[in-house]
Amino acid sequence: MAPGEVQPLVFRRFMTSPFEGFKKAFPAEGSFRLDGARVAEELRKKFAVDVPESVVHFWRDVGWGYFGDRELYVFGGESGSRDSLLDWNSKDFWGEMFPAPKDGGPLFLAETCFGFQVGFRWEGGVPIGILLDVDSLSTYRPAETIDELLTQVLSDREAFTDPVLLREVRSRLGPLPAGMHYAPIVSPLAGGSMD
Numbered sequence: 258m259a260p261g262e263v264q265p266l267v268f269r270r271f272m273t274s275p276f277e278g279f280k281k282a283f284p285a286e287g288s289f290r291l292d293g294a295r296v297a298e299e300l301r302k303k304f305a306v307d308v309p310e311s312v313v314h315f316w317r318d319v320g321w322g323y324f325g326d327r328e329l330y331v332f333g334g335e336s337g338s339r340d341s342l343l344d345w346n347s348k349d350f351w352g353e354m355f356p357a358p359k360d361g362g363p364l365f366l367a368e369t370c371f372g373f374q375v376g377f378r379w380e381g382g383v384p385i386g387i388l389l390d391v392d393s394l395s396t397y398r399p400a401e402t403i404d405e406l407l408t409q410v411l412s413d414r415e416a417f418t419d420p421v422l423l424r425e426v427r428s429r430l431g432p433l434p435a436g437m438h439y440a441p442i443v444s445p446l447a448g449g450s451m452d
Contacts, residue, residue: 278408282325285319285320286327289333300346304364306359311384312377332346364378370423371440373388373390386402
């Protein structure tokens with residue numbers, strides 16, 4: 258392989274899913290299957306950006322909805338309490354923060370229970386995995402590629418969520434209601450804390 262070239266995920270008959278680590282780390286809670294090819298085409302039409310094949314396979318294999326006791330929400334269709342994947346990525350505030358996806362801006366695929374946005378963006382012809390902390394408006398690159406993010410990073414349930422903080426928050430606030438995420442009363446960006 259040439260430098261910077263992405264090794265594609267290989268799906269073979271009778272091979273276990275490359276997303277088994279994700280499924281073990283984040284058991285599904287009423288998730289729904291998604292026609293990944295159809296959604297990828299809708300995103301391509303709307304945002305003029307290609308969707309990596311690994312994301313299409315992820316949607317087909319894993320689906321969308323809540324996972325891991327609501328620690329992670331994967332965007333897909335409309336649920337009544339959440340926007341669809343297309344609607345979420347079409348929000349005006351994304352355009353105020355980032356360039357359009359066709360110009361290297363992100364497409365967000367999932368949200369953690371603390372509101373971190375998980376997604377990808379294209380950089381030099383490679384789809385990289387990204388994470389946005391909405392409280393500090395900081396972006397991170399937790400994986401070199403979206404493939405690595407989906408198959409390796411998200412095989413660790415604690416990759417983006419501090420389990421001690423989550424236990425404390427759940428003990429005070431209870432289970433996460435549908436359509437919500439836990440957030441500090443005053444954002445750390447404005448001088449607040451995670452207390």
